[in-house]
Amino acid sequence: MEDRRAVKTKRAIRKAFLELLEQKNINRISVVEISKLADLGRGTFYLHYKDVYELMEHLENELIDNLGELYCASFHCDHTMNILKFTETLTQYMESNRKVFLVLARTDNGGRTMEKIKHFFHQKLLSDNSNVITELDVAEVLFSVAGVFGVLEAWLKDDMTTPYQSVSEMLHHVLIKLETC
Incomplete structure (x- = not known):
């Protein structure tokens, strides 16, 4: 410590x-x-x-670690309400760390932060479903992660003017719709 x-x-x-x-x-x-x-x-x-780039990487990794903890806390069992809990927790965390997300997600600062976060969730979702993973499973995970973080990136670029609860509800609605298809 x-x-x-x-x-x-x-x-x-x-x-x-x-x-x-x-x-x-x-x-x-x-x-x-x-x-x-x-x-x-x-x-x-x-x-x-070591330098400013290591500091940037440390901040990115800290964000990803925190997002991973939020994910693990939300998905302790398989239930659709966990999706709502996670989207609420995720958007609330992003809003409470607004400055960090807005600054780190800017493409002129390297633009790697959101890509790292998407990669993390892609790997996390695939490892959590470690049974037999088909190409369709991989495609579904890629689609879901890209979609969720596409919405979140748009929210960031819009300077987070929409309340996090509204963004969370939209994401939940879309993810539930996809799950039932």
């Missing part, structure tokens, strides 16, 4: 990095800028991260 100072320092670095990412592309952000904005020395930054 990290000590409180390290946690506080990392929080300051992340906050500064996200503020800079709102203003410019990742390839234009320097460790000096992050350190200055976080009121830390450059050496302190390097104690925690």
